[in-house]
Amino acid sequence: MNTEALLRDMRLRLEEGGLHASLLVRDLHTGEELGIDPDLRMPAASLVKVPLALATAERVRRGELDGSTALDVEPGRITTPGPTGLSRFRHPVRIAIDDLLYLSTCLSDGTAADALFALTPPAQVAGILAELGIQGISVRHTVRDLSETPAERFAPEQAHLAHALAIDAGTSGRGHRVPQLDVTRANSGSARAYVDLLQALWTPSAIHPETAARVRTLMAHNVLRHRLAPDFVSDASTWSSKTGTLLNLRHEAGVVEHADGQSFAVAVLTESRVPASAQPGAEALMAQVARTLRDRLRQW
Numbered sequence: 001m002n003t004e005a006l007l008r009d010m011r012l013r014l015e016e017g018g019l020h021a022s023l024l025v026r027d028l029h030t031g032e033e034l035g036i037d038p039d040l041r042m043p044a045a046s047l048v049k050v051p052l053a054l055a056t057a058e059r060v061r062r063g064e065l066d067g068s069t070a071l072d073v074e075p076g077r078i079t080t081p082g083p084t085g086l087s088r089f090r091h092p093v094r095i096a097i098d099d100l101l102y103l104s105t106c107l108s109d110g111t112a113a114d115a116l117f118a119l120t121p122p123a124q125v126a127g128i129l130a131e132l133g134i135q136g137i138s139v140r141h142t143v144r145d146l147s148e149t150p151a152e153r154f155a156p157e158q159a160h161l162a163h164a165l166a167i168d169a170g171t172s173g174r175g176h177r178v179p180q181l182d183v184t185r186a187n188s189g190s191a192r193a194y195v196d197l198l199q200a201l202w203t204p205s206a207i208h209p210e211t212a213a214r215v216r217t218l219m220a221h222n223v224l225r226h227r228l229a230p231d232f233v234s235d236a237s238t239w240s241s242k243t244g245t246l247l248n249l250r251h252e253a254g255v256v257e258h259a260d261g262q263s264f265a266v267a268v269l270t271e272s273r274v275p276a277s278a279q280p281g282a283e284a285l286m287a288q289v290a291r292t293l294r295d296r297l298r299q300w
Contacts, residue, residue, distance in 0.1 A: 003034065006296060010289045011036050017285040018274040024191040025293040028202055028255070028263040032300055034293040038192040041183045042269045044137070045244030046108045047194060047251050048187040050215065051139055053105045054197075054207070055120050055128040057214040060097070065119060067098035073115055085109030105218040108243065110143040117142045122187075133206045136193030140186065180246060191267040194253040198265040202255055216240060219254065228268065231287035232256040232294075241266075248272040250282060256294065264297065266290050 001009070014021050014036070022042055024035035059065045074092045085103040086093065087110050095103075095112075097119070103112035117125075126139040180186050199205070201212045219240040225233070227250065232239040241254025253267040268286045272279060 003296060006292070007034065007036060010292060013285065014270075014289060017282060018272050018279075019270045019282055019285065020273070021271075021286070021289075022191040022267075022269040023290060023293070024195045024265075024267050025290060025297060026195050026199065026265045027297050027300075028199055028265055029261075030300075032297055033195075034297055035191060036289075038195075038267075039190050040269075041188050041190050042251070042271060043181050043183060043186040043246065043249060044189050044269075045187075045246040045249050045251055046110075046113075046143070047189065047242055047244035047253055047269075048137075048139055048143075049104050049108065049113050050194075050197065050219070050242050050253070051125055051129055051134070051137055052113060052116055052120070053101055053215050053218055054132075054134075054201070054211065055125040056097070056101055056116050058128055058132070058208065058211045059120060061208055061211050061214075065097055067101075068096050070094045070096050071100070071115055073111065086111035086115075101218060102221070105215075105242065106221045106223055108224060113143045131206075132200070134197055134200060137189040137197065138183075138187060140188075145180070181249070189269075191253075191269055194267040194269070195265045198253060198255050198267070202263060202265070216255075222254075227283045228252045228254060228266065228287045228290055230284075231291040232266070236260075244269075248275075250279070250286065252286070262298065264294050266294065 022037050022040040024033060024038035026033035056065065060067045072092060072094050073086055084107045097116070100112045100115050103109035104116055122139045122141055129137060129139065200207050201215050205212070219242055220238065222241050222243070224243045227243055228241060229239050236259040238257050239254055241252055244251035248271050250272065251269045255263060255265050257263045268290050270282070270286055272282055274282070
């Protein structure tokens, strides 16, 4: 099967699986790439925590922040909902900026992320991205703003209603009645923008090597490995990534590094047309399509 036919087949598989995707795989050494709608902008969900980590690590490197500085996180001061980390704590904690970085990036802890956003607000994160030559990623709001969606207004057994609203309330221009899903108001980006960010972190760029190494290490320790990782991890490869999930959005962006020296940046941003919270088939399909494109690039 030639490459054009392969891409048509992969697009059809995604459509049959109920997924609309912005997807790109790039060889970090040759620059060759394959993608499906790679420039389509989507709400970023928790992928925004990678730019946040980059901006925070850069400010630490510059001496504007001290990673050992401990912050008090009081219940009720930062009340971002979420399934992991400080988001589930019931009592006050005192925790260092370096450890907040770990929780935000590796556990996708929304409360930790908002503690970091309190130090480096969204507009400042966006400004640092611009300074470092990173384009195409919009950082507009905190994680708490991201989390205040219709899903919180329904009981768990009615989650499908929130997903139905997410699916049906969009416009042809990528606007949406749910603000967090409106690319003109939400944190947003495309597969290409996130692959460009990964390339800047993994290869020489305007990002200081110390800062880039810190973010790569954080992504290597990501504990959420149910989405793309099963198709990219082996004894002869490593997978460093960050996931993003919100209503009908399922994303992941990362880099697979092979023992033979090849490295590929992968970004898969999807929105589902299926009104259900748990969609393991969609997770598997995302990974299979991304791996198929990576395998084709390895043959070139």
